[in-house]
Amino acid sequence: MDIEKVKRVAKVARLELTDEELKKFAQDLEDILNNFSVLDEAPGLTEYDFNPVPVNDVLREDQVGQEFDPAMLRAMMDTYEDYVRGPKLS
Amino acid sequence: MSVSIDDARLRAINDKYRIFNQLIDRESMEADDSSSFTFSAKDNLCTREFQARAGSKILEGYRPPFDATPVRKLREAGGLLLGKTNMDEFGFGTFSTNSGFDIPLNPFDTGRACGGSSGGAAAAAALIEGHVALGVSTGGSISAPASFCGVFGLTPTYGRVSRYGLIDYGNSLDKVGLLSRSMGDIKMFLPVISGSDPKDPTSCTQPRIQISQRKIKRLALPKEALANISPEVESTFRYALEKMSLELGIAVHEVSMPSLRFAMPAYYILATTEASTNLARYCGMRFGVPEKDVSQHFNDFFSGVRSECFGQEAKRRILLGTFCRMVGFRDKYYLKSLAVRQLITKEYRSVFDEHDLIVTPTMPFVAPKFDEIAKMRPLEMYSADFLTIPPNLTGLPHLSAPCGYVGPMPVGMQFVAPHWDESGLISMGEEWERVFQLKTPEVMQ
Numbered sequence: 001m002d003i004e005k006v007k008r009v010a011k012v013a014r015l016e017l018t019d020e021e022l023k024k025f026a027q028d029l030e031d032i033l034n035n036f037s038v039l040d041e042a043p044g045l046t047e048y049d050f051n052p053v054p055v056n057d058v059l060r061e062d063q064v065g066q067e068f069d070p071a072m073l074r075a076m077m078d079t080y081e082d083y084v085r086g087p088k089l090s
Numbered sequence: 091m092s093v094s095i096d097d098a099r100l101r102a103i104n105d106k107y108r109i110f111n112q113l114i115d116r117e118s119m120e121a122d123d124s125s126s127f128t129f130s131a132k133d134n135l136c137t138r139e140f141q142a143r144a145g146s147k148i149l150e151g152y153r154p155p156f157d158a159t160p161v162r163k164l165r166e167a168g169g170l171l172l173g174k175t176n177m178d179e180f181g182f183g184t185f186s187t188n189s190g191f192d193i194p195l196n197p198f199d200t201g202r203a204c205g206g207s208s209g210g211a212a213a214a215a216a217l218i219e220g221h222v223a224l225g226v227s228t229g230g231s232i233s234a235p236a237s238f239c240g241v242f243g244l245t246p247t248y249g250r251v252s253r254y255g256l257i258d259y260g261n262s263l264d265k266v267g268l269l270s271r272s273m274g275d276i277k278m279f280l281p282v283i284s285g286s287d288p289k290d291p292t293s294c295t296q297p298r299i300q301i302s303q304r305k306i307k308r309l310a311l312p313k314e315a316l317a318n319i320s321p322e323v324e325s326t327f328r329y330a331l332e333k334m335s336l337e338l339g340i341a342v343h344e345v346s347m348p349s350l351r352f353a354m355p356a357y358y359i360l361a362t363t364e365a366s367t368n369l370a371r372y373c374g375m376r377f378g379v380p381e382k383d384v385s386q387h388f389n390d391f392f393s394g395v396r397s398e399c400f401g402q403e404a405k406r407r408i409l410l411g412t413f414c415r416m417v418g419f420r421d422k423y424y425l426k427s428l429a430v431r432q433l434i435t436k437e438y439r440s441v442f443d444e445h446d447l448i449v450t451p452t453m454p455f456v457a458p459k460f461d462e463i464a465k466m467r468p469l470e471m472y473s474a475d476f477l478t479i480p481p482n483l484t485g486l487p488h489l490s491a492p493c494g495y496v497g498p499m500p501v502g503m504q505f506v507a508p509h510w511d512e513s514g515l516i517s518m519g520e521e522w523e524r525v526f527q528l529k530t531p532e533v534m535q
Contacts, residue, residue, distance in 0.1 A: 001413075016397040032468065042356075042426065045429035049428070052485025053485050078380060
């Protein structure tokens with residue numbers, strides 16, 4: 001895998017990598033993905049599930065409640081009045 | 091009955107072996123007079139009194155206001171929580187060397203690794219008498235350290251134990267299980283932590299757990315499992331099979347499971363794609379280390395703390411998982427891996443039609459030395475999991491049991507059972523325990 005491709009993937013993953021990391025990860029991913037090409041030999045199947053055993057949704061009626069004290073959240077997070085402070089979107 | 095370890099001894103053991111990254115304080119330990127056993131929680135399980143950092147610097151300072159369900163259940167059963175055990179960051183590793191905190195040392199040789207990612211849990215089980223350790227397995231993180239540290243490690247069926255309060259690695263793979271020196275403890279505490287929990291929908295379709303002793307008669311040994319095994323592990327394993335045959339009357343039949351060769355890549359693709367999305371939440375706002383400078387653009391704000399706090403293996407897996415989900419690769423990697431999981435599950439089922447359990451060695455070698463691990467390429471480390479991955483990928487319950495020693499170092503064998511048949515594993519483990527001479531590390535003698 002070339003370094004430019006690793007840079008693109010890192011950007012999507014919100015990681016800033018040093019030149020040394022980019023070089024190392026490019027080699028590692030190349031090595032790993034080459035090995036994984038054995039999957040091309042697996043029979044093509046259309047059947048799949050997202051869990052290894054069947055799982056059903058569990059639904060309940062909405063209930064108004066408060067599990068945690070908002071003061072605790074306010075103390076743990078960067079807040080301004082009743083808002084959580086975050087970075088700029090644009 | 092009260093707990094059998096005193097505070098000074100616990101701290102001395104921890105100083106030597108670096109099992110825990112946080113320990114119960116002396117006052118709580120000495121004030122306790124009602125607990126009947128001690129237990130520990132892997133660092134990725136939430137507990138009220140300790141930080142939950144999952145071995146990662148990015149979660150430094152995260153103190154959950156609640157207990158994970160398995161922790162709560164063990165407390166309710168009379169357990170005293172001793173502390174949080176060291177692990178690979180988010181479970182990303184085979185040796186517990188990828189930790190943002192302490193690296194646990196093997197109870198039988200401190201120059202060697204404990205295995206991972208539940209390395210601290212396995213060391214606690216080996217070194218603390220009467221102790222039961224909560225571990226978590228995604229691709230072998232209970233079996234591998236159980237094998238290297240010479241203890242029993244049971245990974246239940248996917249969905250058997252609630253994951254409420256577990257810090258996610260791979261949602262379709264994570265399972266909470268137990269490690270102990272004694273099969274009796276695993277038999278006693280597995281039903282305690284099992285059961286349906288509305289807070290984790292994956293736990294709500296399980297049949298009720300029923301543990302009853304039954305005679306195990308026929309085991310299958312996939313011939314593919316013996317490729318790339320070190321000669322000393324193979325001879326120790328074969329000696330154990332002979333002992334089972336002679337002393338327990340258990341027959342072992344060689345079978346072929348050709349699809350097992352697809353398990354390692356399919357597992358790493360699913361695990362890293364799931365991990366790369368799960369770890370998106372660690373961005374300097376909600377959990378752990380906060381990014382302070384809100385004047386930055388959000389891309390820089392999120393990237394800064396992630397780049398600084400994630401370790402090398404976490405970054406490698408995030409990159410791999412992100413790549414496998416990108417446009418053009420999703421079908422080739424992710425969907426193909428989901429299909430391969432079905433293929434391997436079918437192959438397991440056909441073997442279980444004629445056999446009670448499947449048996450293999452657990453790991454291809456004994457616990458390696460730290461300098462040997464430092465020289466391994468990432469792919470070599472991933473490949474070391476080739477025996478523990480197949481049952482984890484397919485959600486099948488499995489048990490690693492000590493089966494012999496190479497010099498002082500333990501060797502493990504792994505039994506795999508059909509979905510929901512933890513009872514078969516416990517029957518097998520108890521029978522084996524009856525005829526096997528388990529060694530305990532010198533510190534306890």
